[in-house]
Amino acid sequence: MTRRLITFGAPVLVAAFLVAGVPNAQAAVAAPASASGRCAGSHLCVFQNSSFGGSYNQFTMPASGRCVDITGFSTANQVSSIDFPAPGSHQAWFYDAGHFVLSLNQNHYLKDLSKDTSASGGNANDKIDEVIIC
Numbered sequence: 001m002t003r004r005l006i007t008f009g010a011p012v013l014v015a016a017f018l019v020a021g022v023p024n025a026q027a028a029v030a031a032p033a034s035a036s037g038r039c040a041g042s043h044l045c046v047f048q049n050s051s052f053g054g055s056y057n058q059f060t061m062p063a064s065g066r067c068v069d070i071t072g073f074s075t076a077n078q079v080s081s082i083d084f085p086a087p088g089s090h091q092a093w094f095y096d097a098g099h100f101v102l103s104l105n106q107n108h109y110l111k112d113l114s115k116d117t118s119a120s121g122g123n124a125n126d127k128i129d130e131v132i133i134c
């Protein structure tokens with residue numbers, strides 16, 4: 001797994017947003033609070049299966065004012081649900097081969113990405129291979 005710390009507003013992040021086009025689009029089926037029971041508070045978890053099933057990756061939050069750009073995680077291209085528990089102001093952007101898929105605010109979850117629209121077309125299931133958390 002590659003986890004690269006980048007300064008907020010750094011060129012690499014700006015470039016990602018320009019490619020994405022719609023960085024602030026919000027997923028439709030988001031609801032507050034933890035749902036999986038498998039994701040430690042203050043982390044972001046991506047799950048291989050819907051309803052928080054299968055294997056998963058758990059990501060820690062960057063320091064205030066910073067972002068992390070994560071690729072190469074084991075559930076890449078298999079992500080079917082996301083849990084982002086713990087109240088807070090962090091936000092995550094998800095990408096598929098450099099194309100923006102969707103974003104999610106902390107204290108929300110998405111239980112079945114096959115029911116969420118991807119900004120890159122179709123639904124968001126089994127597409128995510130990059131996560132940026134700020």
Ligand SMILES: [Ca+2]
Nearest residue numbers: 048078079080
């Ligand atoms: Ca899957």
